[in-house]
Amino acid sequence: MHETDQQIRPLRSLHSEAVEAIAKWLMSGRYNVDAVLPNEAEIGDELGISRTVVREAIRTLVAKGMLQVRRKTGTIVRPLSDWSLFDPEVLAWRFRYNRDTVFVDDMTQFRAAIETIAVEICASNPNFDCSDLYDACDGMEAALNGDGDWFTADLAFHRHLLKGTGNQFILHMQPMLDNFFDAMLSPEVLLPENMRITLPYHRAIADAIAAGDPVRARQAMLQLVQKGREDILNRIESIGK
């Protein structure tokens, strides 16, 4: 039986609740790599769900590379390197429950690399439409003047870059970009002075792409990325961790 304290409506299925609960166990370190989870019946008892639901939840996490099941042995926690690191759920869980320094550093470096590549590809593509890019820049400028949201316009700019590559693997980085922006562009980093500095960088990127100059586009993106990295470092330093 399922007992919820306030069951106005079952907002989410037992399945997703179970997946979330077990995922949280892994994030929180209750079970580390190579650790063996309780057997299916025991997990069911703890979560107050049937064995069927437990099994399906485990299948979900196995599919994401987080768990492995062996007969007789039970369910084992896989190392982080086997997880589906670009999976939207995995990303969200890590941001929410286990946002360590290495995770943030690696992602900062990686997304910088991807975006650098993206502008090169966009600039090399004669069919690329820059108008969305300039629209986003205008949106940022408007936000500086108190009209509209900077975050939205900034994110739109970077999304257009990924889309512009037309490469399915680069496009696949979108959830990562979204999570990154959402988590990293907090008010402490998004100071008006920072915005005023990065806006021309954004425009320089758009101009270089419009001119079909991959080298200049790449250099402009490197500047933007460098600035963003500094801001994050300053922020971490000022906050203390």
Next chain:
Amino acid sequence: MHETDQQIRPLRSLHSEAVEAIAKWLMSGRYNVDAVLPNEAEIGDELGISRTVVREAIRTLVAKGMLQVRRKTGTIVRPLSDWSLFDPEVLAWRFRYNRDTVFVDDMTQFRAAIETIAVEICASNPNFDCSDLYDACDGMEAALNGDGDWFTADLAFHRHLLKGTGNQFILHMQPMLDNFFDAMLSPEVLLPENMRITLPYHRAIADAIAAGDPVRARQAMLQLVQKGREDILNRIESIGK
């Protein structure tokens, strides 16, 4: 009931067989994007398995972003953009059942980008150990002289580069690299003359990294990548597809 013609032993579980079967449906185009699969009972009948196994298989594919389940409506096929494109199984399925041109092109471009980034990072890391790289080069040279396997040494070289970055997201590209090498470095491409040309490129990369010169390392990798791209194009042209 499960009926196998030659069941010496149950090589694989019903679960993985069901996952594979349904995945193949999607790869082969039997069900396209937004198509609705038969209901659980019907799938079970067709595959000769119980509804429980069907449900667990579907959970696995939902976790990989390939399917979506809605009450009353049933099971729907998700667009390719939602699939876990770096998942080892998804990669293997696509290579095996649905290796279209766009897939290969996008991957060629993407892996080139990743490896270019990787050498830059390795060259910028003073602690990076180049000996593995040179060992791999020696292995390639030995293979040219009939001693050992070129493929193994070549793959080892590129694996070391990914590892050398120490970045979890770049390291996560390893399954993609493995599949790519396995599928693309077929005997038609791996002509001795091609090997003789690329060996010095590999050495140039190793030298640049050893010298701690990211710019030179990047340029050397671009040369190697360019050469590899030409070989694949020539091969496709000569084969006709």
Next chain:
DNA sequence: CCCAATTTGTTCGTATGTATG
């Protein structure tokens, strides 16, 4: 080598919930 215990694998029957028309 076999036996026994443990755990997942698999099936079936039944009941509930929920969106659609």
Next chain:
DNA sequence: GCATACATACGAACAAATTGG
């Protein structure tokens, strides 16, 4: 509001594989 067609969820039972004595 009602019937329908699905997925959702439960519980009991047995099969199969692996481990350790």
